[in-house]
Amino acid sequence: MTETKQSKETVGSFTMKVLNGSATAIIVSLLPNAILATFLTPFTSNTIVASLLHTVTVFQYFFAVMCGFSTAKQFNLGYIESACVGGAAFIGSGCITAVQKTVNGTTTTAFQFAGMGDVINTMLTAAAAVLFIKWVGNRFGSLGIVFFPILAGAGIGFLGSLTKPYVSMITTGIGDVINTFTKLAPYPMSILIAMSFAILIVTPLSTVAISVAIGLAGMGSAAGGFGLASSATFLIWATLKVNRPGVPVAVFLGAIKMMMPNFLRHPVIGIPIALTAAISTLSVPILGLQGTPASGGFGLIGAVSPLASYNAGFHNIPVLVIVWLVIPFAVGYLMKKIFVDWTKICKPEYFVSHAE
Structure with a gap:
C-alpha cells in the first residue's frame, strides 16, 4: 500500500x-x-x-x-x-x-x-x-x-x-495590501498592481480569489489582467526551447501556475516577469481600459480580461489585439533576450518544467 x-x-x-x-x-x-x-x-x-x-x-x-x-x-x-x-x-x-x-x-x-x-x-x-x-x-x-x-x-x-x-x-492580508495600490495615481497604480499579479500567479496564491475578495475593478482589474498576460508571454518565450511543446502551449492556455516550483526555486525569474508587466500595463492608464473583479484574475485565459475591456466599452478590436497580445509578447521576448540570452541572469534550465 x-x-x-x-x-x-x-x-x-x-x-x-x-x-x-x-x-x-x-x-x-x-x-x-x-x-x-x-x-x-x-x-x-x-x-x-x-x-x-x-x-x-x-x-x-x-x-x-x-x-x-x-x-x-x-x-x-x-x-x-x-x-x-x-x-x-x-x-x-x-x-x-x-x-x-x-x-x-x-x-x-x-x-x-x-x-x-x-x-x-x-x-x-x-x-x-x-x-x-x-x-x-x-x-x-x-x-x-x-x-x-x-x-x-x-x-x-x-x-x-x-x-x-x-x-x-494571509490571502486576505495580501489582498488588502494590493488594494492600497488602487488609491495611487493611475500610472503607478497600474504598474504596481500588474507587477504584483504577475508575481502572484507563479505562487500558490489565487489571483482570481484575491481579485474578487478585494473587489478589484476598473483600471485596477485591467492592470491585474495585464500582469497575468505579461507573466504568461514572458514564460512562453522562456520555456519554448527547454521543454516539450506542451509546456509553452499550456502556459498560453492558462496553466501559468505550473511554473510555480520554478519560481520558488529560482526567484530571480520574477525580475523579467515583473518588468514585462510594468511596461506592458502602460496601455491601461493610456487607454483607460477597465475590468471586473472576476476578470482581474484571469488575464489571457479564455480571453477573459480582453473581453472584459470590450464589454466595458472599449470596442476597438484591432487595438485590443495589439495591447493585449502584440505588446506583451514583444516586451516578453525582449525581456527573455536580455535576462536569459544576453546577461545570463536567468539560466535556461530555470524554466524546465517538471509538472508534465
Whole structure:
C-alpha cells in the first residue's frame, strides 16, 4: 500500500513534490472552464451547451481532490493512501460549506460548493496527510484500509478545516495590501498592481480569489489582467526551447501556475516577469481600459480580461489585439533576450518544467 522504496526526504525535496503535485492539479482542474466558459456563455440558451458549461464549472471545484491525489502520487503512495490524501485536501480546502435549511418547520443541514476553496490550505492539508502516512508507514498492516481513511483522510481533513480560516487571513492580508495600490495615481497604480499579479500567479496564491475578495475593478482589474498576460508571454518565450511543446502551449492556455516550483526555486525569474508587466500595463492608464473583479484574475485565459475591456466599452478590436497580445509578447521576448540570452541572469534550465 505505501511506498516500498524508501529514500531520504529533505525539506526542499518534500516542498517541491507538494508544489509539483499542486501545479499539476491546477492545470487539470482549471483549464477546461478557463478555455471554454467564455466562448460557451453566449450560447447557453442551448440545453446541451448550458449543460457543458455547468460541467466545466463544477469540474474546477474538484481542484482540492486532484491536488491531494496528485501530491500523493508525487511521493509514490498507493491508491488507498492517495485517495485519503485527496479526501483530506478536499475537506481542508473549505470548498464545501454547511447550510441550514428549514422546510415546513423542519431544519436540515445541506452541503454546497463554495468555490475552489483556499489553495494554500489545500496544499498544507495534503502535505500534512502525506507526512502522517509516511510517518505511520506499514504499522497498520492489513488494517491500513480501515485506519488510513479515518486518520489520514477524515482526521487530517478535519484539522485542515480548523486552520483554513487562519490561513485564509494571509490571502486576505495580501489582498488588502494590493488594494492600497488602487488609491495611487493611475500610472503607478497600474504598474504596481500588474507587477504584483504577475508575481502572484507563479505562487500558490489565487489571483482570481484575491481579485474578487478585494473587489478589484476598473483600471485596477485591467492592470491585474495585464500582469497575468505579461507573466504568461514572458514564460512562453522562456520555456519554448527547454521543454516539450506542451509546456509553452499550456502556459498560453492558462496553466501559468505550473511554473510555480520554478519560481520558488529560482526567484530571480520574477525580475523579467515583473518588468514585462510594468511596461506592458502602460496601455491601461493610456487607454483607460477597465475590468471586473472576476476578470482581474484571469488575464489571457479564455480571453477573459480582453473581453472584459470590450464589454466595458472599449470596442476597438484591432487595438485590443495589439495591447493585449502584440505588446506583451514583444516586451516578453525582449525581456527573455536580455535576462536569459544576453546577461545570463536567468539560466535556461530555470524554466524546465517538471509538472508534465
